[in-house]
Amino acid sequence: MTKSETVTHSSVLHRDTRFVPKKAIGGKGSYIFLEDGTKFLDSTGGAAVSCLGHGHEEVSQAVIDQINKLPYCHTAFFGTEASEELATFLTESTGGKLSKLLVVNSGSEAVEAALKLARQYFVELPTPQLQRSRFIARKPSYHGVTLGALSVGGHMIRREPFEPILATNSSHVSPCYPYRGKKAGESDADYVARLAAELDAEFQRVGPENVCAFIAEPVVGAALGAVPALPGYFPAMKAICEKYGALFILDEIMCGMGRCGTLHAWEQEDVVPDIQTIGKGLGGGYAPVSGILISEKVVGALDKGTGVFRHGQTYQGHPIACAAALAVQKVIKRDNLLENVRNMGKYLEERLRGSLEQHPYVGDIRGKGLFWGIEFVKDKETKEPFSPDKGVAFLIQETGLKPEYGVSLYAANGTVDCMKGDHIILAPPYNISKEEIDIIVDTAVKVLDVVFAKVSAD
Structure with a gap:
């Protein structure tokens, strides 16, 4: 759900009563299809749920x-x-x-x-x-x-x-x-x-x-x-x-x-x-x-x-x-998917570290298998977090949801002390391919560039 969504009537008690999320109308493999035509890469499996992706016929x-x-x-x-x-x-x-x-x-x-x-x-x-x-x-x-x-x-x-x-x-x-x-x-x-x-x-x-x-x-x-x-x-x-x-x-x-x-x-x-x-x-x-x-x-x-x-x-x-x-x-x-989790997990780690370890606002990259987190900081040396009112993690999540990016980046805050601190999680399906991991990481980098250009300018 993005905060930019137009409020329309819904009888559902959504997670935020003031906004109605876009409707998902289908899914196949690592992708969810939205009513507005977006082909959305579900790189978090929702909340680390969709381990086989969507539409597995068996x-x-x-x-x-x-x-x-x-x-x-x-x-x-x-x-x-x-x-x-x-x-x-x-x-x-x-x-x-x-x-x-x-x-x-x-x-x-x-x-x-x-x-x-x-x-x-x-x-x-x-x-x-x-x-x-x-x-x-x-x-x-x-x-x-x-x-x-x-x-x-x-x-x-x-x-x-x-x-x-x-x-x-x-x-x-x-x-x-x-x-x-x-x-x-x-x-x-x-x-x-x-x-x-x-x-x-x-x-x-x-x-x-x-x-x-x-x-x-x-x-x-x-x-x-x-x-x-x-x-x-x-x-x-x-x-x-x-x-x-x-x-x-x-x-x-x-x-x-x-x-x-x-x-x-x-x-x-x-x-x-x-x-x-x-x-x-x-x-x-x-x-x-x-x-x-x-x-x-x-x-x-x-x-x-x-x-x-x-x-x-x-x-x-x-x-x-x-x-x-x-x-x-x-x-x-x-299908021996645990081996794929281990192999693709190593590749995901390599891509994340290679692309983001030197990022000025990335403090830590950690995880196991196909379960990875990225913690964001205002200062890499002191590990000082961003002020909660910046809403960094959720700004990253919302930006990823935009049609031009179409990727899920599971956001949470309070990483440091339940109040301050921002991170995102990646948890793609166990049958993910290298090509899809490349898309996830490359798109995440683009999202972070856009978000931190805005955050640093504020």
Whole structure:
């Protein structure tokens, strides 16, 4: 949506009540077709969702086949072949390290389920630990918009209007954000050790016996702009959780399901979570679908206890969602697309660094696989961000949406302290070509030139 759109009547509550976005009328591959004739290169997959691009006929047919077979049944009464096949596929993809799958509809719902399951785990233990009700997350993390997910998230601007109704059982530690977090002369290992000490101190502050879980994104998405952790960071975090008996939750809604070059982002981190959230690339946008993968330790506690996860939703395990996700995952595996993510990810990195590393307003380029962020600064030496009133990131996004550019550049602000700081994310489809990456980078450079000519002149 661009702020230059003419306001027309719409009965939809759009994201901005004062503007009506252009209509998308079709899509094929990496492109979306708009009603005004624009052929729009979806270089962000929406919000890192469209991992196979648009109009994939095989996936579409799988959805149609499931609709014709059985569009819906309630999981309190029945199971389905689609849900069983998807669960088998995904649990086997973890090498059995995670043994059960719960399918819901959105990332926020998956995080809600993960938080509730973490709490219930301690309730179900042979000797219940009922005092465990706290969560530790990171600043300025984003884990979803529903009240539980928003409460555990650390993005202050997103939280601000709802603070009076948010839960107060979460606290936050620093992220692993080397560009801004490392001290001068500090080694990576010393920085990781300092972050581990901070988490340990937070456990001590709130009472280690009171903590249900620590939750973090392996590669931070919207809140920081594709920031991966340093080697050794997550093993250090998990060790502290194990030291105090808390669960270790990894939120892979945005960075998982192949986005970073392995199906699960934690495969690159030398850790296994107790609970993992998945979404976005799970179903590639062909149906609303997300889920949680659960370790046998957590499942076993329920098995030996009540046997019931006290969390049910009307549309959980929806047959169409499961069929779409299964079809997407089978295509990724059959077509060896994770290798393409790794190869094209390296090429995207090379092109971004070659074209933008010396740009006077580009502070940092970071990411993994086909998940890359660019952070913008007013001063490269001091890393001073632009003033929020400049709206740099969203000006870049809106400029990219203009027909003469026709490219998505996923924008966010608050990178530095939830108020100041601008970044964009690129997250193209897993089957993207070199030629399309060239178009993305070359067009992004043109957009940045136009935007910063204007920003520097103001």
